[in-house]
Amino acid sequence: MKSPRAFLFFSVETQSRRRGLVVAYYGFFAALSVAMVLWRGPSSLDKLLQFAVICALFLGGITAAGPVRLFSPWQRKFADGSAYGIDPRRLRAATGRPSQLRVDEHDLHARDLAHYKAYAAIRGAIVLFALFAPLMISTAGPGVFARLVSLLCFPFCVLFLSLPQAIILWTEPDQEPDPEDPRFQTVYRAVP
Amino acid sequence: MRKTTLLGINMERQTARRRLVVAVYAFFALLILGGWRLDHLHETGIYVYFAAMLVNWRILGGYGSGGLIKPFTGKGPRNQPMPSNLVELELRAAGNLPAPDRLEYRNDERELERRDRVHYQAYQGMVGLLGCIWLFSTWQMHPPRFVRPEILPFLLYALVLPAIVLAVTLPQAILLWTEPDMEMDLEEERTSATVNSAR
Numbered sequence: 001m002k003s004p005r006a007f008l009f010f011s012v013e014t015q016s017r018r019r020g021l022v023v024a025y026y027g028f029f030a031a032l033s034v035a036m037v038l039w040r041g042p043s044s045l046d047k048l049l050q051f052a053v054i055c056a057l058f059l060g061g062i063t064a065a066g067p068v069r070l071f072s073p074w075q076r077k078f079a080d081g082s083a084y085g086i087d088p089r090r091l092r093a094a095t096g097r098p099s100q101l102r103v104d105e106h107d108l109h110a111r112d113l114a115h116y117k118a119y120a121a122i123r124g125a126i127v128l129f130a131l132f133a134p135l136m137i138s139t140a141g142p143g144v145f146a147r148l149v150s151l152l153c154f155p156f157c158v159l160f161l162s163l164p165q166a167i168i169l170w171t172e173p174d175q176e177p178d179p180e181d182p183r184f185q186t187v188y189r190a191v192p
Numbered sequence: 193m194r195k196t197t198l199l200g201i202n203m204e205r206q207t208a209r210r211r212l213v214v215a216v217y218a219f220f221a222l223l224i225l226g227g228w229r230l231d232h233l234h235e236t237g238i239y240v241y242f243a244a245m246l247v248n249w250r251i252l253g254g255y256g257s258g259g260l261i262k263p264f265t266g267k268g269p270r271n272q273p274m275p276s277n278l279v280e281l282e283l284r285a286a287g288n289l290p291a292p293d294r295l296e297y298r299n300d301e302r303e304l305e306r307r308d309r310v311h312y313q314a315y316q317g318m319v320g321l322l323g324c325i326w327l328f329s330t331w332q333m334h335p336p337r338f339v340r341p342e343i344l345p346f347l348l349y350a351l352v353l354p355a356i357v358l359a360v361t362l363p364q365a366i367l368l369w370t371e372p373d374m375e376m377d378l379e380e381e382r383t384s385a386t387v388n389s390a391r
Contacts, residue, residue, distance in 0.1 A: 046333055049326060072316070112308030119311045119318075120264070123255070123359055130241045130356045143345055149352065153329050160322055164315065 005067040008058060012067045018169040021067075025055070025166065029158050043147070045154040052154065056161035061111075061168070068165045071111055110168055118163035125156075196374065198251060203260060204374040213365045216247055220357050224350075232346055237353055244357045252364035257297065261364055264307050268297035306367060314362040321355045 005012050012018045029052070036044050060066020064079040078084075129152070136145055196204050203209050223243055227236030253259020257268060299307065328348045335341040 043333065046330055049330075071312075109305075109308070112305070112312045115312035115315045116264070116308045119315050119363065120255075126356055126359045127245075130244075130360075131238075133237075133352075135238075145345065145349060149325070149329055149348060153326060157322065157326065160319070 007067050012169070013175075015172065015174050018067070018172065022166045022170050025059070025162065026158075029055075029155075033154060042151045045151060048154055049157055052158045053161060056158075056165070059162055059165040059169075061165040062161075066165070068168050069107055071164075110172065111164070114164040114167040114171070117167050122156075122160060122163065198260060206371065206373050209260075209368040209371065212251070213369050216251065216361070216365070219247075220244065220354070224353060224357075228350065233349060233353060237349070240353060240357065244360045248360055248364065252361060252368070254364040254367070255360075259364075261367060262299055262303065263297055264299075266297060266299045266304075306371070307363075310363045310366040310370070313366055317362060318355075318359060321351075321358065325351055325355060 007021050010017070010021070012021050032048065033045060036048060057063045058066050060068035061071050062075075064070050064075075070076045070079060133145060133148075136148060196202065198212065201208065203212065220240065220243070223240050224233070227233045227240060230236050233240070248254070249256045249258050251259055253261035254264050257263055325348070328344065328351055331339060332344045332348055335344060339347075
């Protein structure tokens, strides 16, 4: 059994809720970007970058604080205490909560596939940018280019930091509930 | 991998592929340095992009039907790629060249797993680069005391350019770097064939 999954205080146990979270996340940032550009001008978007990073941390994947399980094994070691020499089983027994850090083959496969899809999508945007940016530099100069990079940095940063997590949340099916009655489970005992 | 030779050089050995990766990035580094010295990459920058696309298309592969690596999507080209010899060229002109073999471009389970894993690794590397670009971009808006403000746009561009080149080529480079020797497979096949014949 894995621990209950939530984004801040909202439970995202079902797929419909996870998809709702993804839509709400990107909708919120789109509305925020438009509001900031209209209110304070395009140069104000760079003030939101820290906020975007913090929000991405709450999605999980790069931290243990979100509905997506930690991506990298070395982070998992720090999060479950084994990097500090603490036995993770004792830590779980002390806290009385099931581990959120345990990952299986399916989790790793979902993580890698989500990164492939995210990379392929972002790569397309990068190629387009690479083709049009030199034209802008030759016509408008590097100052305008730097301003354009600053303007595009925010949406790019939001997408880049959250897209693999969003793909995982969007595509992951609902988990089957654990069997209620353990009486009918078959137990095999190894006899020496 | 779809092809095992590149410009007549055998790429079955891991060392050969690693040399190729080093050569490709050394070439890009020289191109960027040369462009910087010529005109601070104002107009030469676009040639670096096109060089990256060309290297990706003809040498590395992955995102396209050419190159060493099979297309990541597993889909082959609609038409047969450019013929490599005169016989194929004549067959193509006569319309007798068969359609490309789809099985040649299809990825198996191991290749799909490797593809996803190298993209995960490349993504992690790109996150670090994005952080540097963000820092330079912030400095460009609010210049710190220890950096001259007039060089920041150039520094930003000089960082964005390698980042774009890396974003286009990094997964393929990791894949070529980490794939083991292909001759090992052949040896294993020979060993298993010998064992089977002995039985």
